[in-house]
Amino acid sequence: MTLSLRHARVRYGPLEALHGVTLAVPGRGLTVLLGRNGSGRTTALRALAGTVPLSGGAVVWDGADVSRTPAFERARRGLCLVPERRAVFGSLTVRENLDLAAAAHGLTHESALVAYPQLEPLLPRRAGTLSGGEQRMLALSRAVLAHARVVLVDEPAQGMAPAVAARTYELLGSLDACVVVAGQRLPPALRDHPAFVYELRRGAVVFAGEAGEWKRREGRG
Template identity: 40%
Template sequence: MSALLELSAVTAGYGAVQALFGVDLAVAEGEVVALMGRNGMGKTTTVRTICRMLPATGGRLTFAGHDLTRLPSHRAARLGLGLVPEGRRTFGPLTVAENLAVAARPGAWDLARVTTLFPRLGERRGQMARTLSGGEQQMLAIARALMTNPRLLILDEATEGLAPSVRQEIWAAIRALKGEGLSILLIDKSLREIATVADRAVVLERGATVWSGAMAGVAGEVADRYLGV
């Protein structure tokens, strides 16, 4: 199975401070991969590097056969990288419909389809994003990324801080997206929920890949040693 996204020995940092020391990661077409590790181990930095918001200082980074290392973020996005960032970052002064419209690109995902996935957004189409609940804003952030019709959806802590009922709605949506064959790179703290959707896991420790394999292998010693669970 050929890789849609592939990182090989990727390094990156913030100015003079190095944060990634050798990340190896691959996501194939139709695959869901969990990027795991304790807080501060480089997961979000890896996402920022993939999406070209942070330059890679070494290694190889490819997506859909394209070398990403010298592309600006908007060109990487146009190749089909869809990001749901940590902290949601919806456009507060815009309505739900406007948030979705500004992200829209041609493809199967349109307003009708995302509001079928998240019916609450259809009910609140004319409501300002800043007036939505936290869970509704998270649904909007996911729907907005889908409106770009991505080849790879990247979810950075998409259920963090949400009520249990809303978390379950979002996990159900993620499972539905997997069922449709969408490639997903997933960061989340809930090992139990990740296990229901991810095919493989990649574990980071101090900015480097220290373990990768089938999701079933992230138990016992691996979880105890690298995840603190």
């Protein structure tokens, strides 16, 4: 299984956010999209998920063009998007958020607590009252419960303490899934991880290679 963008273009009104981006994500393992705000990294994730339409190019999944396949249908096929914002149901409790995700797969919310035991004392709390890092843990726990084939995560460790962030990348790297994470910088936890890196600037890919190669190129090795 592979997931790819092929010469993908995305427009927001008169502005083009992706200028013919081509990138390929392997069937299992971790791929990182790097770039500053406005680079197109979040738009690339949304294009893969189907939450923004392409104005040109294609999204190809398992050899089939899914560019016109709606986001809900991609989700049914096993794609899970964890956006940077509004990734949880703020009016529901932590327990209710987890139960909704677990019930769809015949599981219980306790399965998610293995990944983030810090959530257990927060189960009665409304998700909207949690800190940013706690909401990220909840959102990622829901993604783990989904047992998705493809997991797309924007800013996975935003607001998390360093130890929890390291645990998060360890968790994402261990999933039996195609995992794509987007962020501004390569996290310390991934600098020696066998991850593939794409760097975007102004809607175009300017680097594609292994994390170690990116470190050497940037003088961080």
